[in-house]
Amino acid sequence: MDILDYETIKQSDGIGVIIQNGKCSALITAPFSWIIDKERNHPDFLAAIYQRNLNLKSAYEKREWIYVNIIVKSKNICSFDDFILDQANHIKREFPDSKIKYDTRNFEKAQKIIYREITNENKSHRAITGFIDFDNFIFYEALITPSEFFNKNIRKLD
Known part of the structure; x- marks a missing residue:
């Protein structure tokens, strides 16, 4: 159970929202707290997702937040492989010193989710992105997390 204090939640904040790019949309929910x-x-x-009682700037500075996007397939990016290669x-x-790893997992909710992890020995945080390829668009959410909170925060992408 998540108890909300509506006095402290800003008008633009919520625990669930529909994001949209053109005619493509997705319903997303926020992790607990x-x-x-x-x-x-x-x-x-x-959209950005971060701990309650923070704002985007402070979450960014803590390197503990998620950003969500929809990329509509077009002539420039007509396939998932094109998009992943471009990224x-x-x-x-x-970030030439960064290492990129990919992992594919099959879930009931989607045919497959591709996870990408970006690490860099010179950085104290990690970036993990989950991608879902749909017919007309690509949905993704990227978790930026301090390395010491990786195991706790990776579940927020589920």
Whole structure:
């Protein structure tokens, strides 16, 4: 059970929301004691998820938050493989010392989920992204977490 204090929750926060990019949408829910920031004013993602009583800036500074996005398939990115390759190339350019690992898991809720983990010996945090490939779009949520909280926070992507 999660007990909410509606006095402290901002008007733009919630524990569940529908995110949308064009005609593609997904229903997402927040992990226990976290909230979804619905203010979609960031060019790189549709929603941010972080601990209640924080804001996006403080969650970012703690390196403990999730960002969620929908990429609509188009002429530029017409397949899941195109998207993953484009992302990998960007990561290698921006963070050349980073290591990327992939893992595929099959779940009842989706045909398969591809997990990507990015690590860097020079950083104290890890980035784990779960991708789901749909016919017209790709949904993903990326968890940024301090390495010491990895085992606790990885479950937030379920």
